[in-house]
Amino acid sequence: MTRIVAVSGSRSADSTTRAALEVALDAAADAGAETEMTDLGAVDLPLYHPDEDPQGDSEALKRRVREADGVLAGTPVYRGSYSSTFKNFHDFCGSTEYENTAVGLLATAGGGSYGGTLEHLRSTFRNVHAWTVPHEVGIRGASSVVDETGISDEDVRERTERLGRVVVEHAERLRE
Numbered sequence: 001m002t003r004i005v006a007v008s009g010s011r012s013a014d015s016t017t018r019a020a021l022e023v024a025l026d027a028a029a030d031a032g033a034e035t036e037m038t039d040l041g042a043v044d045l046p047l048y049h050p051d052e053d054p055q056g057d058s059e060a061l062k063r064r065v066r067e068a069d070g071v072l073a074g075t076p077v078y079r080g081s082y083s084s085t086f087k088n089f090h091d092f093c094g095s096t097e098y099e100n101t102a103v104g105l106l107a108t109a110g111g112g113s114y115g116g117t118l119e120h121l122r123s124t125f126r127n128v129h130a131w132t133v134p135h136e137v138g139i140r141g142a143s144s145v146v147d148e149t150g151i152s153d154e155d156v157r158e159r160t161e162r163l164g165r166v167v168v169e170h171a172e173r174l175r176e
Ligand SMILES: Cc1cc2nc3c(=O)[nH]c(=O)nc-3n(C[C@H](O)[C@H](O)[C@H](O)COP(=O)(O)O)c2cc1C
Pocket: 010, 011, 012, 014, 015, 016, 017, 018, 075, 076, 077, 078, 079, 080, 081, 108, 109, 110, 111, 112, 113, 142, 143
């Protein structure tokens, strides 16, 4: 069965990023995938240290990515880029973990601008040789559109559900 893992790069208990990723993950499950959420606010992942790898849950998280066929990567927009929490996770996983892995990108913004964040994710996922899908989701004014019950804006919800489906489609191709 195709396995899709979402990785949420917010430490907020009421994270809109995690809530939006749940919508994409549900769509991936409806498309037939086995799914799992990784909330980086709820794991033990110390700041990456090149002399001290593995650390905390790092080996289990790396294995989770290695065994996944697709990853839904989500982050809040922080200072026009992605969060330090996501960057820290990114530093643990390299091309071995992302080999033949489809990746879908999602960013939530407090304001109206998420383009830089998605570009920074795209270029750094290219660096680890992930197969980043062209479709991506940016959510402006996220706190007024997303909560734990889902996404209230229909267009944003449809885009987010499509992200989940597209990642499953590409993950299945990479398994062939
Ligand atoms: C340190 C920090 C920096 C932020 N920088 C930006 C920013 O540059 N642009 C923006 O639109 N929102 C910015 N925000 C707002 C967050 O992107 C927004 O609240 C996001 O939805 C939070 O996601 P979360 O609920 O998953 O934590 C920032 C928030 C924090 C805490």
